[in-house]
Amino acid sequence: xxxxxPLHWFLITGTIMFFVGVYGFLVRKNLITILxxxxxxxxxxxxxxxAFNKILYPDxxxxxxxxxxxxxxxxxxxxxxxxxIINIYRRLVNIDVENMDEMKY
Amino acid sequence: xxxxxxMFAIFSAIIIVFSIMTVTSRRILRSATYLLFVLxxxxxxxxxxxxNFLAAIQLTLYxxxxxxxxxxxxxxxxxxxxxxxxxxxMKRIPAKLVAAGGALIAIVTILQHEFPMEVAGDASRxxxxxxxxxxxxxxxxxxxxxFEVISVLLLxxxxxxxxxxxxxxx
Numbered sequence: 001x002x003x004x005x006p007l008h009w010f011l012i013t014g015t016i017m018f019f020v021g022v023y024g025f026l027v028r029k030n031l032i033t034i035l036x037x038x039x040x041x042x043x044x045x046x047x048x049x050x051a052f053n054k055i056l057y058p059d060x061x062x063x064x065x066x067x068x069x070x071x072x073x074x075x076x077x078x079x080x081x082x083x084x085i086i087n088i089y090r091r092l093v094n095i096d097v098e099n100m101d102e103m104k105y
Numbered sequence: 106x107x108x109x110x111x112m113f114a115i116f117s118a119i120i121i122v123f124s125i126m127t128v129t130s131r132r133i134l135r136s137a138t139y140l141l142f143v144l145x146x147x148x149x150x151x152x153x154x155x156x157n158f159l160a161a162i163q164l165t166l167y168x169x170x171x172x173x174x175x176x177x178x179x180x181x182x183x184x185x186x187x188x189x190x191x192x193x194x195m196k197r198i199p200a201k202l203v204a205a206g207g208a209l210i211a212i213v214t215i216l217q218h219e220f221p222m223e224v225a226g227d228a229s230r231x232x233x234x235x236x237x238x239x240x241x242x243x244x245x246x247x248x249x250x251x252f253e254v255i256s257v258l259l260l261x262x263x264x265x266x267x268x269x270x271x272x273x274x275x
Contacts, residue, residue: 021124069255071166077262086181
């Protein structure tokens with residue numbers, strides 16, 4: 001309980017966001033929309049981390065540091081993924097996953 | 106209903122509605138804009154939990170950095186007027202089943218678990234000095250090693266992105 005807001009509410013919000021991201025990851029074809037679904041998944045995990053941190057262990061800061069590191073990894077991942085997507089666009093002129101069946105040539 | 110509960114309800118409604126619109130919208134640029142709304146509402150949740158520093162990081166890095174990067178790449182790789190074709194029924198139904206089933210199992214498990222109601226400790230604020238000290242400390246609850254590793258990771262990602270995206274000579 002954090003000033004009237006139970007921990008469950010945060011966890012349920014995070015869960016719904018996570019599985020919406022999983023749904024998007026499964027149905028989308030465009031690589032950039034798949035990347036956006038991944039961002040949703042990473043973000044939902046961050047909500048859980050900070051909610052656990054603040055509500056169960058208010059003296060500690062582990063959850064917040066995990067979230068910071070997850071955000072940094074997400075930034076690195078997004079930049080490399082977008083470089084790859086632009087490279088693929090140059091070779092194949094569209095970025096649907098179905099056209100990508102070769103790794104290099 | 107207290108003001109905190111009200112704010113939580115608003116933020117989580119924004120998060121849920123716009124994340125569903127992110128994965129279902131057929132115009133890709135709108136989809137990126139809805140993602141921006143989701144990320145800003147998440148920053149609102151962090152403010153609600155009094156993690157001001159983390160909320161600032163969320164706003165600058167996620168909402169300011171990653172979404173702009175995604176919008177750039179959308180503009181580079183697709184036409185504005187283009188609509189994505191909607192996924193076929195045979196693809197949508199199994200994905201919906203997986204997502205709904207997973208969410209149901211997770212929510213039931215969460216609701217059945219008893220979390221401790223009263224915990225010791227002062228939850229009122231997070232001191233920025235404490236965060237800075239933990240990030241460079243090598244003692245218990247110090248994060249000097251992950252901090253260094255993440256800086257090497259960011260450097261590697263930067264070099265990798267430049268090499269991948271630059272034009273080949275051949």
